[in-house]
Amino acid sequence: MKNTLAKIHIAKKELGLDDGTYRAMLQNVAGVRSAKDLNVAGANKVIAHLTRIGWKPKTAKKVGRKPVPAKDKVRLMSKVEALLAEAGRPWDYAHTMAAHMFKVEKVDWLEYEQLASLMKALIIDAKRQGRDLG
The missing domain is CATH 1.10.260 (434 Repressor (Amino-terminal Domain))
Structure with missing residues (x-):
């Protein structure tokens, strides 16, 4: 739902x-x-x-795989996933951000604090792009 x-x-x-x-x-x-x-x-x-009335749903991009987070990171990972989906970006975008921000190759390898920072960066990007998060 x-x-x-x-x-x-x-x-x-x-x-x-x-x-x-x-x-x-x-x-x-x-x-x-x-x-x-x-x-x-x-x-x-x-x-x-x-x-x-004219809306054309976009097909999901099949680029990149969805990470499998540890139990303590599930909520944060879900928020990252939602931000990526809202922006129409694949998981590879988040993996690239993780590598750029923390020198960590995969989002699933980020520590909790790093994942929170990645999420905040995606929120800042959404606001910068004028996307409504509410």
């Missing part, structure tokens, strides 16, 4: 829907005012509607 909600928010941004139009669409299509209130069927209806 998280992936579906992410797609809805990406589509909203790519279609340039303002907040009022977006909430009205959610109400008309699924009977809710917020995407967090969608059930699976409602989310699928919204995705179908967004596709009908």
Whole structure:
């Protein structure tokens, strides 16, 4: 369901829907005012509607493999993954950042503090690129 909600928010941004139009669409299509209130069927209806009005989902890039983090790093790694997905960047981008920032070849090899710094760098990049993280 998280992936579906992410797609809805990406589509909203790519279609340039303002907040009022977006909430009205959610109400008309699924009977809710917020995407967090969608059930699976409602989310699928919204995705179908967004596709009908012109949104074209991008296929996932198959470049780079998703790291397998240690248990204490799972939440941070999920946040890094979300930031990469939102930016449309592959895991190889994060691996390159890890090598550049810490001289560590793979994201999965970063210490907790290094991974947190990598996440912060991705957040700064998102803000610099004008992407809305909220």
